[in-house]
Every structure is written in C-alpha cells, then in structure tokens.
Amino acid sequence: MMLGSGSISAQVTGGKSQSIFDALQESKNGSGVVVIHQSDALRKMVGERFQGANVETADTISYIKMQGFRIQIYSGNDQRKSKDEAFLKEHEVKEIFPDMPTYVTYKAPFWNLRVGDFRTHEEARRIQRQLMDAFPDYKRQMYILKGEIRIPMNN
Numbered sequence: 001m002m003l004g005s006g007s008i009s010a011q012v013t014g015g016k017s018q019s020i021f022d023a024l025q026e027s028k029n030g031s032g033v034v035v036i037h038q039s040d041a042l043r044k045m046v047g048e049r050f051q052g053a054n055v056e057t058a059d060t061i062s063y064i065k066m067q068g069f070r071i072q073i074y075s076g077n078d079q080r081k082s083k084d085e086a087f088l089k090e091h092e093v094k095e096i097f098p099d100m101p102t103y104v105t106y107k108a109p110f111w112n113l114r115v116g117d118f119r120t121h122e123e124a125r126r127i128q129r130q131l132m133d134a135f136p137d138y139k140r141q142m143y144i145l146k147g148e149i150r151i152p153m154n155n
Contacts, residue, residue, distance in 0.1 A: 061152055068149035069124040070103070071131060073138055074113040082111035089113050089138070096134050100127075101150070117149035 027033060054065045074089045076082030086104045090113050093102055103114045115131070118124035124144045132139045 055153070056150065063150035064153050065148055065150055066119075067146065068151075069118040069121055069144050069146055070114040070116050070149060071118075071124055071128050071142060072112060072114045072145050073131065073135070073142055075110050075141065077109040077111070079109070086111040086113045092135070093131070097131075114145065117151060119149070119151070121146075 056063045056065055073093065074086050076085055078085075083106070090102045090104050093100060093113075093115060097115075100115050101117055103112075105112050105114070116124060116127055118127065121144060128142060128144060132142060135142075
C-alpha cells in the first residue's frame with residue numbers, strides 16, 4: 001500500500017487486488033481495528049482516476065488534462081519556412097532543456113512552438129526567464145498563454 005503525494009494505490013495480495021479500504025480494515029494480531037463507513041459509489045470511485053474525460057493516455061503514461069499555462073516561443077505563417085523553423089527551435093530548446101515538454105502545432109495558417117505544462121502563471125514566468133536567458137534572440141516572440149495542459153499522473 002502506498003500513501004502520500006496525492007496518490008493512493010491498492011496492494012495485490014495472494015493474486016487478488018485489494019482496495020485501500022480493505023487494506024486499512026485488515027485485522028492483524030496485536031493491532032487496533034479500523035472501521036470505514038462510506039457509500040458504494042465512493043468505493044467504486046477510488047482507484048478510477050486513470051479514466052474519464054479529462055484523462056489521456058500516451059504510450060504507458062497517463063495525463064490529466066486541465067487549465068494551465070504554456071510558453072509560446074515561436075509563431076510563423078510563412079508556408080515555406082515556418083514549419084522547419086518551429087522544429088529547429090524545438091530541437092534547440094530540447095538541447096538545453098531536455099525534460100521540458102514541447103509542442104509544435106499547426107493551426108492554419110500558423111506554425112507554433114509552445115513549451116511546458118505549468119499549473120500557475122508564476123511557474124511559467126520563472127521558466128520563461130530561463131528561456132529568455134538561454135535564447136535572447138527569441139525574447140520578442142516569447143509570451144505566456146493560458147490553455148489546456150497535460151500533467152503526468154503515473155510518475
């Protein structure tokens with residue numbers, strides 16, 4: 001059983017999955033007794049956080065989608081150069097910030113490069129300053145946007 005940092009998971013004992021409620025109520029010699037009263041609906045919801053409209057799974061990682069902030073580094077509408085420019089700048093960002101999530105998107109007629117999945121504007125601003133120091137030529141195009149972000153759930 002694991003408790004802490006916002007996650008609760010069940011144990012597998014004897015090949016059978018055990019909910020957190022069952023694990024807490026399990027009697028052990030020399031221990032006290034825990035009694036939990038809750039509805040069946042609540043029991044069913046616990047452990048179901050990897051499903052729902054705001055959850056997305058890519059490869060083996062599940063993400064919760066929520067409102068937050070990203071930093072736009074590049075936006076261009078020159079059909080001949082903008083796509084290549086967006087991917088070039090993404091590569092440059094990845095060289096210095098390899099763990100930073102990057103998103104190259106096309107929404108006619110613009111190619112955009114946005115980075116990060118920040119829950120707060122302050123967090124995005126702190127990283128924006130680091131990006132501006134690392135890429136002074138991009139400063140004029142760099143700004144923070146509010147929108148949907150992806151937070152990894154099973155790290």
